[in-house]
Amino acid sequence: MNITSRNLNKIIRGETTSISFKYIEEFCYYLNCNPGELITIEKSKDEN
Numbered sequence: 001m002n003i004t005s006r007n008l009n010k011i012i013r014g015e016t017t018s019i020s021f022k023y024i025e026e027f028c029y030y031l032n033c034n035p036g037e038l039i040t041i042e043k044s045k046d047e048n
Contacts, residue, residue, distance in 0.1 A: 001026045
């Protein structure tokens with residue numbers, strides 16, 4: 001996927017605040033899924 005292991009690990013551990021659409025598309029291609037199956041949106045603790 002042309003992504004460094006460091007960046008991939010950050011994505012896996014949820015330590016990133018953004019991700020390129022290119023990577024989302026590639027993840028979906030390799031995992032045979034849709035973006036909605038990869039991404040969830042959670043409210044932060046500050047948003048009550």
